[in-house]
Amino acid sequence: MMHIDDNPSTPGKFKMEKSPYHRQRLYSSLAKLTFWSFVFIVLIFMFLFRSSSSSSKVPSDLSRRSLRTSSYGGPVWEKRVKASAKIRSKNGLSVLVTGAAGFVGTHVSAALKRRGDGVLGLDNFNDYYDPSLKRARQALLERTGVHIVEGDINDVTLLKKLFDIVAFTHVMHLAAQAGVRYAMENPSSYVHSNIAGLVSVLEVCKSVNPQPAIVWASSSSVYGLNTKVPFSERDRTDQPASLYAATKKAGEGIAHTYNHIYGLSLTGLRFFTVYGPWGRPDMAYFFFTRDILKGKSIPIFQAPNHGTVARDFTYVDDIVKGCLAALDTAEKSTGSGGKKSGPAQLRIYNLGNTSPVPVSDLVSILERLLKVKAKRLVMKLPRNGDVQFTHANISLAQRELGYKPTTDLQTGLKKFVRWYLSYYGNGKKSAQ
Numbered sequence: 120m121m122h123i124d125d126n127p128s129t130p131g132k133f134k135m136e137k138s139p140y141h142r143q144r145l146y147s148s149l150a151k152l153t154f155w156s157f158v159f160i161v162l163i164f165m166f167l168f169r170s171s172s173s174s175s176k177v178p179s180d181l182s183r184r185s186l187r188t189s190s191y192g193g194p195v196w197e198k199r200v201k202a203s204a205k206i207r208s209k210n211g212l213s214v215l216v217t218g219a220a221g222f223v224g225t226h227v228s229a230a231l232k233r234r235g236d237g238v239l240g241l242d243n244f245n246d247y248y249d250p251s252l253k254r255a256r257q258a259l260l261e262r263t264g265v266h267i268v269e270g271d272i273n274d275v276t277l278l279k280k281l282f283d284i285v286a287f288t289h290v291m292h293l294a295a296q297a298g299v300r301y302a303m304e305n306p307s308s309y310v311h312s313n314i315a316g317l318v319s320v321l322e323v324c325k326s327v328n329p330q331p332a333i334v335w336a337s338s339s340s341v342y343g344l345n346t347k348v349p350f351s352e353r354d355r356t357d358q359p360a361s362l363y364a365a366t367k368k369a370g371e372g373i374a375h376t377y378n379h380i381y382g383l384s385l386t387g388l389r390f391f392t393v394y395g396p397w398g399r400p401d402m403a404y405f406f407f408t409r410d411i412l413k414g415k416s417i418p419i420f421q422a423p424n425h426g427t428v429a430r431d432f433t434y435v436d437d438i439v440k441g442c443l444a445a446l447d448t449a450e451k452s453t454g455s456g457g458k459k460s461g462p463a464q465l466r467i468y469n470l471g472n473t474s475p476v477p478v479s480d481l482v483s484i485l486e487r488l489l490k491v492k493a494k495r496l497v498m499k500l501p502r503n504g505d506v507q508f509t510h511a512n513i514s515l516a517q518r519e520l521g522y523k524p525t526t527d528l529q530t531g532l533k534k535f536v537r538w539y540l541s542y543y544g545n546g547k548k549s550a551q
């Protein structure tokens with residue numbers, strides 16, 4: 120092994136012209152020692168700095184969230200997957216539903232199964248909100264014969280394996296990081312699910328043979344700061360107010376690319392504030408209900424100059440009808456083996472209710488249904504990604520999908536409250 124003293128000194132660097140040879144060697148060694156000590160200290164500092172800065176950069180929420188992929192494979196597992204995806208009606212579809220343990224995913228999966236389609240669910244059961252609610256939805260679906268594989272949409276190996284086992288005719292892609300306000304807390308989770316995850320799904324869909332047709336969830340939030348109402352699919356979507364909206368808008372661009380290059384049949388559905396039984400506890404109607412029952416005050420956002428904040432709240436059963444109609448009218452993808460062989464269908468539809476309701480009216484309806492007066496805390500609309508109002512023009516979906524929402528907010532919330540009280544009990548047990 121070479122000793123540090125055995126290294127020849129850098130020519131000229133420590134040259135001591137009039138010094139004796141041994142002194143020159145001593146100086147040279149000291150210089151090298153100093154140099155290497157310096158390098159060593161710098162490396163330690165770099166290591167410490169990197170680890171502390173990277174741990175502070177990783178959002179705690181991302182590490183908190185479970186994105187694990189449980190083990191899969193084996194003959195028993197494959198048998199369950201096949202049984203769940205088995206078509207039981209004439210001309211039925213076989214659909215892979217991503218985000219099947221989610222709110223809309225559960226309702227869509229159950230509806231597909233009811234009419235005899237083959238349905239396989241995929242969900243990562245992350246803890247963005249109480250995972251026990253997702254497990255309860257899973258139990259509900261398992262009772263109807265829908266199996267949910269536990270895994271992440273970014274797990275391309277798993278996705279390919281599922282397509283090896285079942286030649287899905289359709290993918291209903293609902294897995295996403297939802298929520299407008301949470302995007303400020305955990306931005307990377309939106310990129311992970313709504314952009315990288317979408318690309319993983321489309322990468323696998325484009326390379327399998329036959330390619331499935333894909334219907335996926337975009338969002339009303341793509342209309343961002345637009346002021347022209349009602350929102351039409353032809354309107355601009357280039358001024359998102361939240362990162363959530365920006366990732367959904369990016370998804371629409373990504374869908375265009377995969378349709379253009381690979382001939383994938385793609386339909387994006389812009390959902391407008393979907394609510395109903397088995398809903399999402401992060402949404403206002405849900406946590407307002409919980410907090411009114413608990414006697415806690417609820418923050419009600421108000422636009423500048425006492426302006427009304429309103430949403431085109433859409434009942435989940437109406438959304439489900441729109442999703443099924445989109446699947447039924449989806450044309451086949453045209454590519455095979457990753458190559459396009461002709462133009463493929465590319466669609467985008469608003470699925471809303473066409474009657475915006477102010478948030479304060481939503482609270483009044485809840486008060487009547489719960490028979491409890493809410494403690495209203497009216498506050499300025501924070502700059503957190505929320506937009507002032509949404510209002511869907513649904514004439515395109517009406518014409519092409521036969522979409523016709525039939526549930527008003529009063530009726531829909533009545534069904535939600537009935538479910539809430541039976542699920543959580545009269546305030547004894549409550550949503551987290």
Ligand SMILES: O=C(O)[C@H]1O[C@H](OP(=O)(O)OP(=O)(O)OC[C@H]2O[C@@H](n3ccc(=O)[nH]c3=O)[C@H](O)[C@@H]2O)[C@H](O)[C@@H](O)[C@H]1O
Nearest residue numbers: 297298338339340390391392402403404418419420478505
């Ligand atoms: O259509 C969509 O694409 C999106 O719909 C939903 O977003 P939003 O329409 O923002 O619903 P939601 O949070 O229930 O707030 C409802 C109203 O309550 C107001 N609001 C909210 C919180 C609060 O504390 N106070 C308040 O007044 C708030 O200002 C708003 O006016 C989905 O969450 C989202 O994932 C996406 O799918």
